[in-house]
Amino acid sequence: MTEYSSRMHTHRERYGLLWRFHLDWALLMGLLALMSVALLVVYSAGGQDYMVQQSMRFALGIAAMIVIAQVPPRLLKLWAPALYVIGIIMLVIVDVVGVIGKGAQRWLDLGFIRFQPSELMKIAVPMLLAWYFADRPLPPRLTHIAIAGGLILLPVGLIALQPDLGTALLIAASGFMVLWLAGLPWQLLLAGGIGVAGLAPLLWYFYMLDYQRQRVLTFLDPESDPLGAGYHIIQSKIAIGSGGLYGKGYFQGTQSQLEFVPERHTDFIFAVIGEEFGLLGGLVLLALFAFIIIRGLYIANQAQDTFSRLLAGALALTFFVYVFVNMGMVSGILPVVGVPLPLVSYGGTAAVTLLAGFGVLMSVHTHRRLLTS
Numbered sequence: 001m002t003e004y005s006s007r008m009h010t011h012r013e014r015y016g017l018l019w020r021f022h023l024d025w026a027l028l029m030g031l032l033a034l035m036s037v038a039l040l041v042v043y044s045a046g047g048q049d050y051m052v053q054q055s056m057r058f059a060l061g062i063a064a065m066i067v068i069a070q071v072p073p074r075l076l077k078l079w080a081p082a083l084y085v086i087g088i089i090m091l092v093i094v095d096v097v098g099v100i101g102k103g104a105q106r107w108l109d110l111g112f113i114r115f116q117p118s119e120l121m122k123i124a125v126p127m128l129l130a131w132y133f134a135d136r137p138l139p140p141r142l143t144h145i146a147i148a149g150g151l152i153l154l155p156v157g158l159i160a161l162q163p164d165l166g167t168a169l170l171i172a173a174s175g176f177m178v179l180w181l182a183g184l185p186w187q188l189l190l191a192g193g194i195g196v197a198g199l200a201p202l203l204w205y206f207y208m209l210d211y212q213r214q215r216v217l218t219f220l221d222p223e224s225d226p227l228g229a230g231y232h233i234i235q236s237k238i239a240i241g242s243g244g245l246y247g248k249g250y251f252q253g254t255q256s257q258l259e260f261v262p263e264r265h266t267d268f269i270f271a272v273i274g275e276e277f278g279l280l281g282g283l284v285l286l287a288l289f290a291f292i293i294i295r296g297l298y299i300a301n302q303a304q305d306t307f308s309r310l311l312a313g314a315l316a317l318t319f320f321v322y323v324f325v326n327m328g329m330v331s332g333i334l335p336v337v338g339v340p341l342p343l344v345s346y347g348g349t350a351a352v353t354l355l356a357g358f359g360v361l362m363s364v365h366t367h368r369r370l371l372t373s
Contacts, residue, residue, distance in 0.1 A: 021066060021069065021070070022069040022070050022362055022363060022366035022367065023066065023069055023362055023366065024295070024299070024361070024362045024365045024366060026295050027292065027295045027296070027299070027358060027361060027362060027365075028362075030288060030291045030292045030295060031292065031343070031355070031358060033288055034285075034288045034289070034292065034343050034344070035058050035343055037284075037285060037288065037344070038054070038058075038343055038344040038345075039051050039054060039055060039058075040250075041269055041272055041273055041276075041344065042054050042265055042269070042346050044250060044251050044253070044256070044257075044272060044276060045256055045264045045265040045269055045272045045346075046264075046265035046346060050265055050346055053346075053348075054346055054351075057347075057348045057351050057352060058351060058355075060348075060352055061351050061352040061353075061354070061355030061356070062355060064352055064355055064356045064359060065355040065356060065358050065359035065362070066359065067359065068356050068359030068360055068362075068363060069359040069360075069362035069363045069366065070363070071363055072363065072367050073303075073305070073307060073308045073311075073363055073364050073367055076127065076307075076311070076360060076363065077127075077130075077131050077134065077307045079127075080124070080127040080128045080130070080131035081128060081131065083120075083123070083124045083127060083128070084121075084124045084125070084127070084128040084151075086120075086124075087117060087120045087121045087124040087155065088154060088155060088158070090108065090117035090120070091117050091118065091121070091155060091158040091159065092158065093108065093117075094106065094107070094108055094117055094118075094158075094162065095158060095161050095162065098162070099114060105162050106118060106162045106164055106167075115349060116349040116350075118155075118159045118162070118164060118167045118168075118171070119167070119349040119350055119352075119353040120353065121155045121159070121171050122167075122170065122171055122174055122318070122353055122354075122357070123315075123353060123356060123357050123360065124155075125151070125152060125155060125171050125174050125175045126174045126175065126177065126178050126310075126311055126314040126315060126318065127311055127360075128151060129148055129151060129152070129175055129178035129179065129182075129310070129314075130178055130306075130307045130308075130310035130311035130314065131307060132144070132147070132148060132151070133148070133178065133182045133306065133310060134305070134306045134307035134310070135306075138182050138183050138306070139182065139183025139184070139185065140179070140182050140183060140184070142188075145179065145184065145188065148175070148178075148179055149179075151175070152171075152172055152175035152176070153172075155171055156168045156171055156172045156175075159171065163209060163212075164338070165212060165337055165338070166325075166337035166338040166339045167338075167339075169325075169337065169339075170318065170321065170322060170325070170339060173318055173321045174314055174315075174318040174321075177313065177314040177317045177318055177321075178310050178311075178313075178314045181300075181309070181310050181313045181314060181317075182310060214229050215229075215335050215336050215337070216335050217229070218230050218233065218335070218336070219233075219332075219334070219335035219336070222234050222332065231262070232262050232263070232268065232336060233329075233330075233332050233336060235255060235260045235261045235262070235271075236261055236268050236271040236330050236331070236332070237331065237332050238255055238260075239253065239255035239256060239260070239261050239271040239272070239274060239275040240270075240271055240274035240275065240282075240330070240331060241274075242254075242255060242275055243274045243275040243276065243277065243278040243279070243281075244278050244279070245278050245279050245280060246277075246278045246279075246280060247274075247275065247276050247277040247278030247280070247281055248275060248276055248278075249276060250276055250277075251276070252276060253272060253275035253276040254275075255271070255275055256271065256272040256275055256276070261275075265345070265346040266340055266345045266346050266347060267326070267329075267330070267336075267338060267339065267340055267341075267345060268330055269340075269341055269344055269345050269346070270282070270285075270326065270327055270330045270331075270341050270344070271330055273285060273344075285344070289319075289320075289323050292319065293316055293317075293319055293320045293323075296312065296313075296315060296316025296319065296358075296361055297313065297316045297317075299312050299316070299361050299364055299365040300312035300313035300316060300364075302365065302368060303364050303365075303368060304368050308364040308368070311360065311364070312360070312361050312364045312365075315357045315358075315360060315361060316361070319342060319354070319357075322339060322340075322341075322342040323341065323342060325337065325339045326339050326340060326341040326342070326345075327341070342354050343355075
């Protein structure tokens, strides 16, 4: 038996089926634990039908994760430009003939399912930027940063037109993470922050819609309209605060079970967790999120090439941004921007996309192990 064959045999014995299917066992266990918690909370917040539907979506997402995990990073790199172009074309189609729901035009009706193309860009944008910087000198030059900025702003602008400011900001964050990991100079970062602050008045008067301005005003003073614009956040904070240390118990949350908390099974599901499971339940959830994020960063650190390292790091850090923004808006420290709690809030396209992203992380890690052998 050759040395290579011997090492392959050792890996098969050590990792078994997980190794054969290119699955990272630690990340998989963390994700399964998080999805199990999510189904319990969705059952409490929405009922059995919602839990069954979410289970089916998780199953579809896990299937997508397993499929993508089999694809070597070199093929992901090869497909990155095509995926980005397809995503841009779909966003243009959505802006022209997309399905309108709740005042926004975000979906394509495929007959058997409504698909939200902006979710695809959560993977396509970091993949394209990782591809762009992979074969260029790092830290990036000013010209390369400017081109990358254009590649980020194009989908962000199309999504903002839908309008979907929350998703647009998250996609901008995913692109920024690649830039940051590639070595974006702090002077440019500081100048960008000052520039955004300087443009804020123009955005306020000439771009933001009335309901978006109202969200910012409500964030600053939710008690100014307790039965109107401030109702969501006030009820959410009451629910979280009333949970105390141990919570009121499963199905015992008065704010959530009596439907005082709006969108309790989607964007505001963390308020249900806080009320029914208290501070300890919230900390357990945070521990699960922290484990997944740290594992993602570990995978990025172990990656063997620039493309894999940038892509894995950006996906892990963007997942952190999702968690931070949702918990921030539900607890009242950030404006409400319609961002779901990743893999916990009820929703189809977002869950499938996130799990597909974790398939990319597993591909990066397990194929690295194979190459090392």
